[in-house]
Amino acid sequence: LWLKGHNFFASFIRAARPEHLSPTVRQRSKRMILDSIGVGLVGSTTRVFDIALRYCRLYSSVAVSSVYGKPGVKLSPTLAAFTNGVATHSMDFDDTWHPATHPSGAVLPALLAASQMLPPNTKPNGLDFLLAFNVGLEVQGRLMHFSTEAHDIPKRFHPPSVVGTLGSAAATAKLLSLSSAQCCHALGIAASLAGAPMANAATQAKPLHVGNATRLGLEAALLAGRGMEANPLILDDIPGCSGFSAFYSVYQPKPLSAPGEHHEFLLEKQDIAFKRFPAHLGMHWVVDAALSVRNLFINYAGSFSPSLIRSIMLKIPVSKYINRPFPSSEHQARHSFQFNACAALLDGEVGLGSFSESSIQRQELRELLDKVVVEHPEDNVANFDKMYGEVALLLHSGDVLTGKCDTFYGHWRKPLSKESLLKKFRSNASHVLPEEKIETIITLVDNLENLADSSQLACSL
């Protein structure tokens, strides 16, 4: 019998302590924080970010929270969270977890904004901040385990907009030290603000899913803090009257154990994937496979000579929204197996510049795209833990060269080294910040647990 499962979550949020954070969890989550900030900083150079910021600047009062890449600009907390969330996901460059969601972008901006909102003598310290961040991740992960559907690449609702909103509410509730009852209501209120359809993925509106998740979760916690009440059984499965189950066709909620002496956070067992280039996670397999076969081809032919190629065969899982033979926008290109494979073959690497308008429209690239054929082997499941990417070059000569990737560099099974992660951060941040500021952020995050006032992090952006 599932009784008051929702209260288990509220108790967990309330009772979690810094001591519950193991070294592994601390280390992994700090890596996530750093990556998320970097990605947000580079994201502040995008058009979608521009639109979001222009919109939010219409509201100026109680402007206390910082905006990525815009020193001197402050917004009210939820709108700062929104803008920074949009920045984080603007290029699809942010982290991905298993089961699938983008966990950090939904949580970090809310915490940064909230930390600046609190009065000087009640500022949470770095450890509280780190704890709240992890509470936000943990809640998202636990919720995704309520549905077997969540294990596969999504089809209906975009996960950050579903679990991300509740994760943000939980994290903020933690940072603001809401009571157990208030934590409960924060989750309930957040549920009514959750859920965006997948169809907006691969469009300019997708980044808003993360922006809204973090903003509306923060809003839910603020409303709960002011006494707003929702259904305390929102996470339970009640036939005939859906709560959180509305977002899934299969839903089996489980209680979350209140952290006793030891609580094992999901992040302990299941690390995150960091992206090496700004595109959907699925692209990373085909790119690594394409790079591998490209090397073979160069050894074979002396150089990369597209004219020798008759066709390019991609073996990929079935997933409609990332299968695009001829993407016409940057957003579509970031969600196209075909495009990413061809860009990797042509250029020997995929990076920020690969998704510019001129890069997407290049003649040589379109010619390569024309040669692409796609196959969906049955053993290639649409699941970030199990999928693989295979790129085969069928040459006019009759020879076939193949590259396969089971685990790309950056995946949780093959995590980025510290150097690689820092390199990504520095490269991203340098688009908008001077060197000293960049190094300051690195130091702050690295020493997060020792920070007396965590709002310093937000102020340093």
Next chain:
Amino acid sequence: MWAKTVTGNFAKVIHGLNANHLTDQVIQRSKRMILDTLGVGLLGTSTEVCHKVAQYSKIYSSDLSSTIWGHLDFRLPPVYAAFVNGVAVHSMDFDDTWHPATHPSGAVLPAVIALSEAFPQKKKISGLDLLLAFNVGIEVQGRLLHFSREARNIPRRFHPPAVVGTMGSAAACAKLLALDQQECKNALAIAASYAGAPLANAATQIKPLHVGNAAKHGLEAACLALQGLQGNKQILDEESGMGAFYTDYNPQTLPTLQSYPWLLEQQDVAIKRFPAHLATHWVADAASSVRRKLVQSSENLTPLDKIGKVILKVPEVRYVNRPSPASEHEARHSFQFVACSALLDGSMSVQSFASKNIHRPALRELLCKTQLEHPPDNTPSFDSLYCEVSVTLQDGNTITDRCTTFYGHWRKPLKKEDLEEKFQSNVLGILPTEAMEGIIETVYNLEKVEDCSVLSTFLSGQSARALPKKLRFF
């Protein structure tokens, strides 16, 4: 050339509809809805939930600001004004209901009024502009509801105002902002990513926020579209778009603009007589009728003491089945509570849901004697459900009455006097008489009003005397 996608088609229609398309019937019905919604909203500003969201929203402010209904003392940016006023409208579950089921006006009216006050370039918006935009917002909701058979029944998964209401608000605001077709498409696409709230929050304090957020987010979506934000241009066509909210989804293109057949023409709304879930209105009428018969047939002045059992034959609607509600929100969603209240008092009113009335011993006693039955022929659809109340006395006598159409339902619409009486009763104590009468007059003549900001002036409590020049008709 007709648009190839349903989304493109919607954008084309939103963009192409103009005042000439409004028929008399549609104008008349929609003005009734507007008047009812304003009254209900004004009353709702006195609720606790509304106080909370207003306090919360004060953390935002801007140069542009819009009226908070019933308040002269503070204003908010349009998006937050739409939010607060939308919450007010649904705060007591007193607002209109349509078929297929949703609360159409609360998601749209607060947004268009707020937007009309804070127009870019301070443009003047006429009453007719407002009326047209309002109707576009209603129409889009109705059309979307027809895309799924699921929508014909009382909802079980997502609360419809949060789904179609957000889209309706976006469409209405897109219309008022005169967005071009591309922008209309994007407004719809962006709005879809804000849509949807689970039904389980009905019967809680959060439910009113479903309507407030629908209004707010639809307006935000239109504003973002105006700024150039783009979404999926086939958002209404795809299963992974609007289809995400339904298990069966069949989008259709709209009729041609030539003599456009508005849904409101064929299908009116239901206006509530007391602030509770629509399904309880059947129960209230049946129970009141049983009580009359009881009192008539008995020499004893309080036959109610002699009640042994109360049986309600109602459709199966999980979230309105509450044997022992503890809060006002729960009481508004309880067949049992409304039946017993009506049996005790003879009729239902705003006061029926006051805390002291919810907890009175006579009522609790009667609740204990009340049971529900779900006859298989009683389908959970507002178009076809019925309610039967059977009271069995201790002496074995049973008095029964059945209600198939309550007064206020679209099949038996409220008369003009009764609609006005509801409005006046709601607004008494919230606005001064002059402002109240100013609203009635303005709404009744809405299509002739030159500058609809006069409506907002009245809504904030100011009277026409304060601004004599504003109340001008064409």
